[in-house]
Amino acid sequence: MSKQTSGSTAKLPPLPGNEVDAFLETLEHPLRDDVVRVRQLILSALPDITEAIKWNAPSFRATEFFATFHLRSKDEVQLIFHTGAKKKAKPKKVVLSPRAEALVTWLDPDRALVTLSPSKLSAQRLAFTTLVREWVTQL
Secondary structure, eight states, X not given: OOOOOTTOOOOOOOOTTOHHHHHHHHOOOTTHHHHHHHHHHHHHHSTTOEEEEETTEEEEESSSEEEEEETTOSSSEEEXXXXXXXXXXXXXXXXXXXXXXXXXEEEETTEEEEEEXXXXXXXXXXXXXXXXXXXXXXX
C-alpha cells in the first residue's frame, strides 16, 4: 500500500455518531488511509471488538481496552497493545504464536509496540489478525 496524503478521499464505513469516524475524518496524517485499513482489520478480527477515542487516539476493546493507535510515526502504522486501561500490580504475560510474535516489540510483559509497514500491510494482514485474536482471548 502506498502512502497517502492528508487530503485522502478513502471512505469510512458508515457508523452514525461514531467518535472514531469523526476523529479519522479530521486526522491529518500521511498514513491516514493505512490507519483506516488497520482499524478495519481490528474490528473484523472478532465480533465483540468495539472502539472509542481513548488517550487521544482510536482505541479498541473487547472485555477491556487492548490496543491504541500510536500516531506519532509518519512512516509506519503503530499501535500499543496492552491489557487494560490501568497498569496491573501483577501483569499477566501475554503469550503469542510465532506468527503474531514476529510483529511485536515487547515494552513490558503485558504491553507491546506493533509496527506495520504500509508497503507490507497486505503481507502482514494474517499475522496481524492472528495477533489481535490471540491477544484478546488472553484478556
